[in-house]
Amino acid sequence: MMEMAQMAKVLVVTSGKGGVGKTTSTAALGAALAQSGQNVVVVDFDVGLRNLDLVMGAERRVVFDLVNVIQGDAKLAQALIRDKRVDSLSLLPASQTRDKDALTPEGVARVVAELREKFDWVICDSPAGIERGATLAMRHADLAVVVTNPEVSSVRDSDRIIGLLDSKTELAERGERMEKFLLLTRYDAARAARGEMLRTEDVLEILSIPLLGIIPESQEVLRASNIGSPVTLSSPDSPPGRAYFDAARRLRGEALPVAVPEEKRGIVHRLFGRRVA
Amino acid sequence: MDEWLADLDAQVARSPTFLDSKPVVVDLGGVTANDADLPGLLRALKGRGLRILAVEGADPSWGGAAEWGHSIPGGRATGPVDLPAAAEPPPAEAKAAGLVIDQPVRSGQSVIYPAGDVTVIGSVASGAEVFAGGSVHVYGTLRGRVMAGFTGNPGARVFCRRLEAELVAIDGVYRTADDMDTALRGRAVQAWLEGDSIVMTALD
Numbered sequence: 001m002m003e004m005a006q007m008a009k010v011l012v013v014t015s016g017k018g019g020v021g022k023t024t025s026t027a028a029l030g031a032a033l034a035q036s037g038q039n040v041v042v043v044d045f046d047v048g049l050r051n052l053d054l055v056m057g058a059e060r061r062v063v064f065d066l067v068n069v070i071q072g073d074a075k076l077a078q079a080l081i082r083d084k085r086v087d088s089l090s091l092l093p094a095s096q097t098r099d100k101d102a103l104t105p106e107g108v109a110r111v112v113a114e115l116r117e118k119f120d121w122v123i124c125d126s127p128a129g130i131e132r133g134a135t136l137a138m139r140h141a142d143l144a145v146v147v148t149n150p151e152v153s154s155v156r157d158s159d160r161i162i163g164l165l166d167s168k169t170e171l172a173e174r175g176e177r178m179e180k181f182l183l184l185t186r187y188d189a190a191r192a193a194r195g196e197m198l199r200t201e202d203v204l205e206i207l208s209i210p211l212l213g214i215i216p217e218s219q220e221v222l223r224a225s226n227i228g229s230p231v232t233l234s235s236p237d238s239p240p241g242r243a244y245f246d247a248a249r250r251l252r253g254e255a256l257p258v259a260v261p262e263e264k265r266g267i268v269h270r271l272f273g274r275r276v277a
Numbered sequence: 278m279d280e281w282l283a284d285l286d287a288q289v290a291r292s293p294t295f296l297d298s299k300p301v302v303v304d305l306g307g308v309t310a311n312d313a314d315l316p317g318l319l320r321a322l323k324g325r326g327l328r329i330l331a332v333e334g335a336d337p338s339w340g341g342a343a344e345w346g347h348s349i350p351g352g353r354a355t356g357p358v359d360l361p362a363a364a365e366p367p368p369a370e371a372k373a374a375g376l377v378i379d380q381p382v383r384s385g386q387s388v389i390y391p392a393g394d395v396t397v398i399g400s401v402a403s404g405a406e407v408f409a410g411g412s413v414h415v416y417g418t419l420r421g422r423v424m425a426g427f428t429g430n431p432g433a434r435v436f437c438r439r440l441e442a443e444l445v446a447i448d449g450v451y452r453t454a455d456d457m458d459t460a461l462r463g464r465a466v467q468a469w470l471e472g473d474s475i476v477m478t479a480l481d
Contacts, residue, residue, distance in 0.1 A: 130385075156384050159402045163383030205418070208381055208399065 008116040011123045011251070012141035014165070016157030018128030020149045021185035024221055024231070025244070026125040027055045029145070031230035032248035034089035039120045041080065044094035045137035046127040047102055053093045056083065057228025067095040070107030076114050085233055090119070100133040112140040130164060138169050143179040145212060145251075149186045150197040155206055158182075162207065181212035183247060188217045192263045199263045211258050213247035215240050278314065282321055289325070375411060382407060382421065391428050403443060412436065422446075431470045436480070440466040450475055 013026045023046075030042040044052035047067060053059045058081045064074035069092075076092075083089035092115070095102065115122045126137035138144065144165050148158040162180060171178045184200060191197050204211060215221075220238040224231035232248075235241045250256050305315075322329055375394035382388055382397055384404035395409040400417035407413050407421070410428040412435065419437035422444040426433025431448040440461055444453050447470045457477065465480040 156403055159384040160404065163386045163405075166380070166383070206400070206402065206420075 008119055009121055009143060010112060010116065010141045011121060011143050011145060012126055012138040012165075013123060013145045013147060014126035014134060014138055014161050015147040015154070016128065016130060016134075016161040017149075017154045020147050020154050021215070021221075022128070022147050023051045023055050023125055024225060025145065025147050025183055025185060025215070026052060026123055027230035028224075028232045028240075028244040029248050029251065030121070030123045031083075031086060031089055032232040032245050033121050033123075033251070034083070034086045035232065036248065036252070037088065038252075039088045039118070040123065041090040041092055041115055041119045041121070042123045042125060043092040043115070044125050045103070045133055046125065047094045047133060048096065048099045049127065050094035050096050052125050053081075053091065054228060055225050056091050056230065058083070058091050058093070059228070062093045065093045065095040066111065067098045067102045069111055070102070070104060076111065076118075085229075100127070100131065100136075103133065103136050105136065105139070108136045109140060130160065134161075135164065135168050138165055140170055141165075141178065142171065143181070143251075145181050145183050146207070146209065147183050147185055148203060148207070150184060150192070150200065150203055152198065155198065155203055158207055162209065180209045181251070182207055182209050183212045183215065185215040186217045187214050187261075189261055192261060195263065197263075200260045201263075211260075212250055213243050213258060214260065215243045215247075278318065285325070376409075381417065384421070409433065424451075425468075426470075433470075435468040436466075438465050439463055440477075445475060445477070447475055452477075 011029075013022050013029070015022050023044075026042050030040045034040040042052060042056065043066065044050050045066070046052070050065075053062055061081050064079035066079070068074040069076050069079050079092055081091045081093065083091065092111075112122060112124075124137045124141065127133040146158050146161060146165075148154050165178050165180055166172050169178060182204065184203065188197060192199075200211075200214065216239045218238060218240045220235045221231050221240050224234045227234060231238065231241050232244045236245065246256055246258075250258075308318075319329065375396060376388070376390045376392075377396045377398065378388065379398045381399035382401045382405040384402040386402075386405050387408070388395060388397075388406070389408040391408075391410040393409070394411035394414065395407055396414040396416070397407065398416050401407055401415055401419050401421040401423065403420040405421035406424065407415075408424045408427045410430060410433075411426065412433045413423045413425045415423070415435075415437040417437075418439040418441055419435075420441045420443065423435050423442065424446040425435045426448040427446070429448060433447055435445050435447065440457070441463065442454060442457070444451055445457075445468050446452070447468065450470060450473060452468075452475045461477055461479055466477055467480055468475050468477045470476070
């Protein structure tokens with residue numbers, strides 16, 4: 001009954017650009033929240049190019065998927081896959097054989113509303129791009145995590161996505177403002193020290209949303225994906241694991257300061273400074 | 278009549294300022310007594326925000342003609358040379374001071390405000406654009422494109438707290454990033470039009 005008192009939160013993990021770490025971050029944040037006792041479902045909206053099932057290590061357990069539930073071919077309870085490591089973590093997989101047109105606005109609204117009743121956190125893993133799949137994934141969100149790499153194309157795409165979060169979502173259409181957080185991923189400390197990446201300060205100035213965390217580039221993240229485990233489960237004490245745990249605590253409202261590593265204003269800035277996103 | 282109204286809507290969509298707050302005299306010379314739904318036409322025009330001053334070419338005996346206000350009597354063509362210069366009185370300007378945007382203008386967003394100045398409290402991102410009939414003020418970093426005075430106002434200016442712009446244009450005259458003085462990059466800058474060229478100077 002205690003859990004019923006808490007309002008469910010729908011969180012979209014989005015970026016515009018592909019390959020920046022949306023799916024990895026969805027899995028890691030979802031597992032971290034579940035490990036702290038929250039009831040969590042991670043939902044794969046990348047219909048046709050599903051990956052979240054692999055990263056969660058559930059690819060052999062998929063029977064029904066999001067599209068089946070939307071089209072009424074299966075009940076939600078039949079499609080949800082409960083994680084074998086953490087009880088309070090579930091996955092709603094995408095369909096691999098369909099495409100994004102199989103997602104209807106009404107169907108998505110119905111499924112998200114149903115998930116809200118069952119879970120504390122509904123984490124929607126958005127596909128790349130700004131088309132139907134991405135707009136439907138963000139449509140019903142209460143808050144957003146914008147995953148960004150410290151490089152110009154990723155930052156500009158994130159800026160575009162933030163504009164959509166502020167205009168195309170239910171919250172925005174009601175005239176309310178969505179809470180948005182920046183998750184800086186694939187952060188390479190060595191390159192940052194040489195001044196070969198965009199500085200965190202510059203990314204924050206351009207996107208002007210609060211920083212949820214900085215996830216270092218790490219072999220641990222790659223290894224975790226390959227063995228089908230969120231990094232917060234497989235290597236909780238690794239630097240990326242700890243960074244995701246801290247980010248999850250900030251999502252729950254804890255005022256935990258983010259340590260920004262020291263960076264030089266280096267060669268990239270001198271060469272490309274005028275083209276900073 | 279519906280077709281004509283559709284054409285009018287298309288014209289207004291193409292050039293929103295064409296009839297904006299201008300006094301209009303409607304020539305009903307092309308309308309006959311049969312198809313003249315005069316009250317309906319008046320409602321349709323007023324519904325589009327047009328300010329109907331008077332009517333000409335209508336027969337006062339048509340139903341509803343009286344609602345149109347004064348007629349321009351006589352109907353004698355005086356010839357174009359006799360048109361007094363004061364035929365178009367300046368419209369009474371009671372416009373809002375301008376548009377204030379208190380958040381960043383994001384990549385992919387386009388702000389179009391023909392009626393006056395645009396002030397952005399925040400940055401204008403790369404890949405964003407701001408069109409203003411008047412001046413553009415950016416209290417942040419200007420990274421995108423701005424078009425000031427785009428309705429034909431050479432007196433419009435562009436101000437920004439930090440210049441990283443892709444393009445700055447005033448009344449159709451533009452300058453791209455490559456043609457801007459590199460010494461002005463990253464600084465507070467204003468731009469205005471002198472003849473056919475844009476002049477940019479630092480404000481600090």
